[in-house]
Amino acid sequence: xxxxxxxxxxxxxxxxxxxxxxxxxxxxxxxxxxxxxxxxxxxxxxxxxxxxxxxxxxxxxxxxxxxxxxxxxxxxxxxxxxxxxxxxxxxxxxxxxxxxxxxxxxxxxxxxxxxxxxxxxxxxxxxxxxxxxxxxxxxxxxxxxxxxxxxxxxxxxxxxxxxxxxxxxxxxxxxxxxxxxxxxxxxxxxxxxxxxxxxxxxxxxxxxxxxxxxxxxxxxxxxxxxxxxxxxxxxxxxxxxxxxxxxxxxxxxxxxxxxxxxxxxxxxxxxxxxxxxxxxxxxxxxxxxxxxxxxxxxxxxxxxxxxxxxxxxxxxxxxxxxxxxxxxxxxxxxxxxxxxxxxxxxxxxxxxxxxxxxxxxxxxxxxxxxxxxxxxxxxxxxxxxxxxxxxxxxxxxxxxxxxxxxxxxxxxxxxxxxxxxxxxxxxxxxxxxxxxxxxxxxxxxxxxxxxxxxxxxxxxxxxxxxxxxxxxxxxxxxxxxxxxxxxxxxxx
Numbered sequence: 001x002x003x004x005x006x007x008x009x010x011x012x013x014x015x016x017x018x019x020x021x022x023x024x025x026x027x028x029x030x031x032x033x034x035x036x037x038x039x040x041x042x043x044x045x046x047x048x049x050x051x052x053x054x055x056x057x058x059x060x061x062x063x064x065x066x067x068x069x070x071x072x073x074x075x076x077x078x079x080x081x082x083x084x085x086x087x088x089x090x091x092x093x094x095x096x097x098x099x100x101x102x103x104x105x106x107x108x109x110x111x112x113x114x115x116x117x118x119x120x121x122x123x124x125x126x127x128x129x130x131x132x133x134x135x136x137x138x139x140x141x142x143x144x145x146x147x148x149x150x151x152x153x154x155x156x157x158x159x160x161x162x163x164x165x166x167x168x169x170x171x172x173x174x175x176x177x178x179x180x181x182x183x184x185x186x187x188x189x190x191x192x193x194x195x196x197x198x199x200x201x202x203x204x205x206x207x208x209x210x211x212x213x214x215x216x217x218x219x220x221x222x223x224x225x226x227x228x229x230x231x232x233x234x235x236x237x238x239x240x241x242x243x244x245x246x247x248x249x250x251x252x253x254x255x256x257x258x259x260x261x262x263x264x265x266x267x268x269x270x271x272x273x274x275x276x277x278x279x280x281x282x283x284x285x286x287x288x289x290x291x292x293x294x295x296x297x298x299x300x301x302x303x304x305x306x307x308x309x310x311x312x313x314x315x316x317x318x319x320x321x322x323x324x325x326x327x328x329x330x331x332x333x334x335x336x337x338x339x340x341x342x343x344x345x346x347x348x349x350x351x352x353x354x355x356x357x358x359x360x361x362x363x364x365x366x367x368x369x370x371x372x373x374x375x376x377x378x379x380x381x382x383x384x385x386x387x388x389x390x391x392x393x394x395x396x397x398x399x400x401x402x403x404x405x406x407x408x409x410x411x412x413x414x415x416x417x418x419x420x421x422x423x424x425x426x427x428x429x430x431x432x433x434x435x436x437x438x439x440x441x442x443x444x445x446x447x448x449x450x451x452x453x454x455x456x457x458x459x460x461x462x463x464x465x466x467x468x469x470x471x472x473x474x475x476x477x478x479x480x481x482x483x484x485x486x487x488x489x490x491x492x
Contacts, residue, residue: 001002001145002225003341005216005221005222005417006221007216007217007218007221007222008179008208008215008216008217008218009156009180009181009182009184009213009215009216009217009256009414010178010179010181010211010213011128011159011160011178011181011182011213011215011439012160013179014213015126015159015181015212016046017030017126017178017207017210017211018178018203018207018208018211019203020233021081021133021203021207021210021211022202022204022207023211025201025207025387027204027370029093029202030093030096030097030257031058031093031183031259032201032202033064033093033097034067034097035151035201035202036064036067036177036199036201037063037064037065037066037067037068037070037071037153037313038067038068038071038280039175039347039480040064040067040068040120040122040149040151040175041067041068041069041071041072042071042076042120042218042384042431043149043175043197044072044077044120044149045072045075045077046366047118047147047149048078048174049077049115049118049147050078050117051077051078051115051116051117051118052069052072052077052078052079052116052117052118052119052120052121053066053080053082053112053113053116053118053119053120053146053421054066054069054072054079054081054082054119054120055082055084055108055112055120055121055122055123055139055155055265056069056081056083056084056098056118056123057083057084057085057088057122057123057124057125057155058083058084058085058089058094058124059094059124059125061123061125061146061151061152061155062083062084062090062094062098062122062123062138063083063090063092063093063094063095063097063098063121064122064151064152065123065151066081066094066097066098066100066101066122067097067100067478068120068122068151069081069101069103070097070100070101070349071236073102073230077162080103080106080112080116081101081104081105081106082105082106082107082112082222083098083102083106083108084106084108084121084123084135084136085108086142087105088444090286090366091305093385098444098485099256102147103145108135108136108139108367109135109138109246110141110142111140112139113139113143113146116146117146117147117149117245118146118147119143119146119147119148119149119331120148120151120167121148121149121150121151121154121155121169121171121341122151122276123155123169124155124156125150125151125153125159126150126153126157126158126159126160126176127159127161127471128155128157128158128165128166128234129158129165129360131167132156132165132167132168134153136155136156136167137166137167140155140167140168140169141167141463142155143169144170147172147343148170148171148172148173148194148256149171149172149173149174149175149377150169150174150175150193150194151172151175151191152174152175153174153178153183153184153247154168154169154170154171154173154174154182154189154192154193154253155168155169155175155191156168156169156192157183157184157189157193158189158310158355159181159183159184159190160181160182160183160380160382161182161183161186161188161189161379161380161381161382162182162183162185162187162188162190162380162381162382162402163183163188163189163380164188164189164191164192164403165264168189168192169189169192170192170194171192171193171194172194172195173194173195173197174193174194174195174197174198175197175199176196176197176198176199177198177199177200177201177203178198178200178201178203178216180196180198180199181211182215182382184196184242184378184401184413184416185217185414185416186310186402186404186414187383187400187401187402190401190402193346193372193435196444197321208279213402214410214411214412215382215411215412215413215414216412216413216415217413217414217416218403218412218413218414218415218416218450218453218454219403219417219454220415220454220483220486221253222413222449222450223447223451224264224483224486225447226379226443226447227451227480228265228438228442228443229265229480229484230265232301233269234348236265236267236268237267237307238267238440238478239265239266239267239440239441240265240266240267240268240309240310240440240441240479241266241267241268241270241307241308241309241310241440242261242264242266242268242269242270242304242308242309242310242311242312242437242439242440243269243270243271243272243291243302243308243310243311243312243313243316244257244261244269244270244271244288244295244301244312244433244436245271245272245299245309245311245312245313245317245326246256246258246272246273246274246281246316246317246324246460247271247273247277247315247316247318247342248273248274248276248277248314249318250318251273251277251280251316252316252426252429253315253316253429254271254273254281254282254315254316254317254429255271255284255285255340255428256315256426256430256433256469256470256472256473257283257284257312257429257430257432257433257434257436257471258271258288258472259430260319260429260430260431260432260437260472260473261312261433261434261436261437261440262287262288262401262433262437262473263433263437263473263474263476263477264344264434264436264438264441264451264452264455264476265434265437265438265439265440265441266310266436266440266441268307269287269288269289269437270288270290270291270302271285271288271289271290271291272291272293272299272302272326273290273291273292273293273321273492274292274293275292275293275294277315277488278290278375281417284398284480285382290395292405294485296322296325296326296329299326299329300332300333302328303329303330303333303335303413304333308335308435309335309336309439309440309441309442310336310337310338310436310439310440311330311333311335311336311337311338311410311436312332312337312338312340312432312435312436313327313337313338313339313343313429313431314327314338314339314340314341314342314343315340315341315342315427315429315432315433316341316342317341317342317343318345319345319346320342321408323342324347324350326343326389327343327346327347327354328353328357331358331359331360331448332357334359334360335360335364336360336361336439336440336441336445337360337361337362337436338362338363338364338432338435338439339363339364339394339438340361340364340365340367340428340432341370341428341429341432343372344365344366344373344374344404344410345362345370345373347373347374348373348374351373351375353368354374354392355391355392355393355420357396358392359393360446361396361439361444361445362392362393362394362481363394363395363397363435363439363445363448363449364392364395364397365395365397365399365428365431365432365435365449366396366397366398366399367398367399367400368398368399368400369427370411370484371384371388371396371398374388374392375387375388375392375442375485381398381400381402381404382404382406382410382412382414384398385405385406385412386412387407388406389406389407389408390408390410392408393448394409394445395408395436395444395446395449397446397449397452399428399431399452401418401420402415402416402418403404403418403453404413405446405449405450405453407445407446411446413446413450413453414448415450415453415454415457417454417458417461418453418460419456419457419461421462421463421464421465421466421467422433422457422460423469424467424468424469425458426468426469426470427472428442428470428474429457429469430472430473431452431453432453432457432467433473434451434452434456435448435449435452438451438452440448455476455480456472457478458470458479459472459473459475459476459479460472460488462475462478462479463475
């Protein structure tokens with residue numbers, strides 16, 4: 001994980017530490033707050049609002065609000081300020097900036113919102129860990145329909161998990177500082193943040209070297225130099241051979257995965273299928289090598305071939321003994337493997353056998369239902385994925401609107417470019433194909449999972465509404481062409 005990457009995400013505790021390290025380096029906390037508040041004010045000014053209600057809380061988030069109010073008033077806007085808890089509860093830089101506000105400080109109540117065309121939510125920051133109190137809930141209810149600019153995170157959203165603490169402001173835009181937090185991208189918090197603006201307030205990037213964050217926003221900014229584009233001297237064998245296990249009834253799933261694997265970059269893709277279904281695969285996959293499989297022994301012989309570099313088991317395979325045996329045979333071979341769909345569900349009653357068998361690079365790609373068949377962890381999505389990776393020894397790609405990729409070493413990436421159009425049959429099969437194609441190229445499961453998830457989302461963006469799973473592989477060339485000519489501003 002690149003420590004200084006703009007893709008890094010900081011937990012609440014890590015952000016507190018970043019502030020402290022900046023202050024220890026000689027940067028005044030007062031200065032950091034001044035810049036933060038001014039940046040919030042600048043966002044409001046750019047949007048053209050005229051009557052602003054600034055809601056301040058008792059901590060540094062409230063201090064940012066007081067600074068923003070001062071700048072907006074100086075710019076000629078009509079500004080009203082309310083403070084939760086009273087002046088006596090303020091400390092440090094927040095108290096200093098509250099004292100610099102020359103206007104009235106109103107009671108914290110829905111009255112503050114009268115005639116406002118914009119709200120600045122500076123009540124609570126990302127560290128909130130308890131449900132909001134009654135008066136704040138009343139103000140949130142009264143704020144419905146008024147554009148809200150949230151400072152750091154919308155009050156009521158946990159910055160680490162994205163969970164709602166009883167009730168939360170629904171922001172039109174959120175302004176955060178230095179680096180985003182996981183809660184900005186995890187649902188349901190993501191839906192409450194609106195558009196996200198990350199501003200530089202003067203914290204030096206070098207603090208990340210000491211913090212060493214373990215989570216990042218997934219995207220090319222973290223890995224574009226590592227995408228396995230063909231080298232001039234490459235040939236099909238040097239680009240890896242992926243084996244996709246196909247079923248005899250739901251043949252479409254494996255065929256989608258095969259096309260995904262080829263588009264992602266594997267030089268050769270073989271599909272190992274029951275003998276009786278071979279004709280279906282031969283007629284529909286002219287670029288793939290169709291390998292009829294009579295039994296587990298025949299399948300193992302395919303895996304033992306020197307040029308095979310990765311395998312995918314699961315899509316359309318069925319929850320049956322054959323799927324279980326092929327999964328275990330792949331793991332015994334210690335090939336890099338992607339386990340998806342049926343190859344996950346088939347171990348619901350024998351999960352420890354699966355975990356004990358994972359002794360080589362492995363990527364599990366469950367949706368929430370499949371995840372619950374193997375793991376009983378509770379809590380937020382990042383924590384559950386991390387625990388599952390540590391328990392199983394596999395990298396976990398937990399699918400959803402906020403797909404999370406977690407490695408056994410604790411590294412986590414949150415994918416941010418997925419679209420609702422991906423909620424269609426076969427979409428996950430293509431994703432699994434992308435992943436095994438990248439594994440076949442020699443990537444480790446975490447990087448393969450990150451690249452596959454991003455490629456999946458970006459292909460969906462190219463296609464747009466009306467997407468069906470068959471469209472996704474065909475959209476990949478346009479995505480990869482753009483990636484190869486990578487411009488950080490376009491794709492980060």
